[in-house]
Amino acid sequence: MPNPTAAMLVIGDEILSGRTRDANAYHLAGQLTAVGIDLREVRVVPDDHDVIVGALHALRDGYTHVFTSGGIGPTHDDIAADAVAAAFGVGIAVRDDARALLEEAAARRGTVPSPEQLRMARIPDGATLIANDVSGAPGFSLGNVHVMAGVPSIFRAMLDALLPGLQAGVPRESREVRFEVGESRVAGPLRELAERTPALSFGSYPFSDGQVRGTTVVVRGTDATLLDDAIARLEEIRRAVS
Amino acid sequence: MPNPTAAMLVIGDEILSGRTRDANAYHLAGQLTAVGIDLREVRVVPDDHDVIVGALHALRDGYTHVFTSGGIGPTHDDIAADAVAAAFGVGIAVRDDARALLEEAAARRGTVPSPEQLRMARIPDGATLIANDVSGAPGFSLGNVHVMAGVPSIFRAMLDALLPGLQAGVPRESREVRFEVGESRVAGPLRELAERTPALSFGSYPFSDGQVRGTTVVVRGTDATLLDDAIARLEEIRRAVS
Numbered sequence: 001m002p003n004p005t006a007a008m009l010v011i012g013d014e015i016l017s018g019r020t021r022d023a024n025a026y027h028l029a030g031q032l033t034a035v036g037i038d039l040r041e042v043r044v045v046p047d048d049h050d051v052i053v054g055a056l057h058a059l060r061d062g063y064t065h066v067f068t069s070g071g072i073g074p075t076h077d078d079i080a081a082d083a084v085a086a087a088f089g090v091g092i093a094v095r096d097d098a099r100a101l102l103e104e105a106a107a108r109r110g111t112v113p114s115p116e117q118l119r120m121a122r123i124p125d126g127a128t129l130i131a132n133d134v135s136g137a138p139g140f141s142l143g144n145v146h147v148m149a150g151v152p153s154i155f156r157a158m159l160d161a162l163l164p165g166l167q168a169g170v171p172r173e174s175r176e177v178r179f180e181v182g183e184s185r186v187a188g189p190l191r192e193l194a195e196r197t198p199a200l201s202f203g204s205y206p207f208s209d210g211q212v213r214g215t216t217v218v219v220r221g222t223d224a225t226l227l228d229d230a231i232a233r234l235e236e237i238r239r240a241v242s
Numbered sequence: 243m244p245n246p247t248a249a250m251l252v253i254g255d256e257i258l259s260g261r262t263r264d265a266n267a268y269h270l271a272g273q274l275t276a277v278g279i280d281l282r283e284v285r286v287v288p289d290d291h292d293v294i295v296g297a298l299h300a301l302r303d304g305y306t307h308v309f310t311s312g313g314i315g316p317t318h319d320d321i322a323a324d325a326v327a328a329a330f331g332v333g334i335a336v337r338d339d340a341r342a343l344l345e346e347a348a349a350r351r352g353t354v355p356s357p358e359q360l361r362m363a364r365i366p367d368g369a370t371l372i373a374n375d376v377s378g379a380p381g382f383s384l385g386n387v388h389v390m391a392g393v394p395s396i397f398r399a400m401l402d403a404l405l406p407g408l409q410a411g412v413p414r415e416s417r418e419v420r421f422e423v424g425e426s427r428v429a430g431p432l433r434e435l436a437e438r439t440p441a442l443s444f445g446s447y448p449f450s451d452g453q454v455r456g457t458t459v460v461v462r463g464t465d466a467t468l469l470d471d472a473i474a475r476l477e478e479i480r481r482a483v484s
C-alpha cells in the first residue's frame with residue numbers, strides 16, 4: 001500500500017511580507033517523514049477568507065491529509081476556523097468541550113476566559129479537537145484537514161497530540177554520501193545509478209564548507225537492500241572521482 | 243495603480259522531506275516588500291516534472307511575477323528548465339551566451355566546462371539570462387517566470403541581478419506597537435480600529451520574551467497619514483489596557 005500523502009497550508013500575511021520566517025513547515029516535514037507520511041506540497045497564503053477556502057478545496061481533494069498552521073486565535077485576523085467551516089459547508093459555534101479547555105487553562109492562571117478568548121472555542125460542526133498543552137486553546141480536525149496554531153511552540157504541541165492517531169506509512173530511510181568534488185563530476189555516474197534504480201530517489205546538493213566545495217548525494221527509499229546496494233555503488237563512484 | 247503581485251515556487255524534494263530548511267522564501271519576501279511587489283503565495287513542490295508544470299500554469303496566470311528557486315544545476319534531478327520550457331510550449335537547447343558565461347567561470351578556475359556543466363547552459367527558447375556572479379551558471383526569465391537556483395548564496399545573487407529591472411510598486415510600510423498583555427486584551431479595540439481603517443492591514447502576533455507574554459500589533463499600508471493615525475490610536479489602546 002502506498003504511503004499516506006500530505007499537504008501543508010501555512011496561513012499568514014506575516015510570512016508573505018517577510019516579517020516572520022516560517023518554522024512550522026520544516027518541523028512538520030521532518031515529523032511526517034519519520035512516520036512515513038509523504039509531504040508533497042506546502043502552500044503559504046495570506047489572511048484572506050476566499051483564498052484560504054480555495055486552497056483548502058484544492059488540497060483536501062489531492063492528499064490524504066492537509067495540515068494548516070496559523071490563523072487561529074482571538075483577534076480579527078484569525079479567520080482559519082471560519083474558512084474551514086465554509087470550505088466544508090458546515091456551521092461554526094462556540095462548543096462546550098472547547099470552552100471547558102479554555103476555562104481550565106484560565107483557571108490555572110486564576111482567571112476566567114474573556115469573551116475574546118472564547119472566540120477560540122468556536123469550532124466547526126463535526127470537528128474533533130486537537131489538544132494544546134501550551135496555551136489551552138485547541139486546534140481541530142475536520143475530515144482530512146487538521147487545523148493548528150501558527151506559534152511554533154503551540155504548533156509542535158498540537159502536532160505531538162495529533163500524529164500518534166494518524167495512520168502511519170513506511171518511513172522512507174534517507175542516507176547520504178559526501179563527495180569532495182563539485183556536482184558536475186558526480187552527475188554522469190549518478191544519473192546512470194538513478195536510472196537503474198527507479199525505486200529509490202537520488203538528490204544531489206552542492207555544499208561549500210570553508211575551503212572545501214563538494215556535493216552531498218542523498219538516497220531515499222523504503223527498501224533496505226536497495227539502499228545498501230546504492231550506497232555501495234556511490235562509495236565506488238566516490239573512489240573513482242576523488 | 244495597484245502594486246505588481248508575485249508568487250514563489252520552491253522546487254525541491256529536500257525541503258519536503260525535512261532534510262533542508264528553505265531560506266529563499268523568507269529572503270524573497272523581504273526583498274519584494276521593500277520594492278512594493280506584493281508576494282501573495284508560496285508553493286513548495288517536489289522534483290516532479292508534471293507537478294512543476296502544473297504549478298507553473300496555475301501561478302503564471304494568477305500573478306504579475308513568478309519566482310522559482312531550485313532544480314537548476316548539472317545533475318539528473320535538476321529539471322526546472324525543462325519544466326519551464328514545457329509549461330511555455332517552447333524548445334530548450336544549449337545557448338551560446340549561456341555557454342560563454344560557463345566558459346568564463348571555468349576559465350577563472352583554469353579549466354573548461356565539462357559536458358555535465360554545459361547542461362546548465364540549456365535555456366528555453368526566448369528566455370533572458372539572469373547573471374550569477376557566484377558560480378557563473380545563469381538563471382533565466384521567460385515571460386513572467388524567473389528561474390533561479392536553490393543554493394541560497396546563488397539565489398540571492400540572481401535576485402540582486404534581476405530585481406532592479408522589474409517594475410517596482412509602492413513599498414508597503416510596516417509599523418509595530420508592542421503590548422505587554424496577551425492578544426485577547428487587545429482583540430476588541432483592535433478589531434474596531436481594523437474595521438474603521440480598511441486601507442491598512444492589521445496583524446496581531448503573540449510573543450513570549452522571558453517572563454513577559456505580550457502581543458505585537460503590526461500595521462501595514464502605503465498611506466503615511468493613515469499609518470500615523472493608526473499608530474496614535476494603538477498607543478492610546480496600549481495605555482488603556484496596560
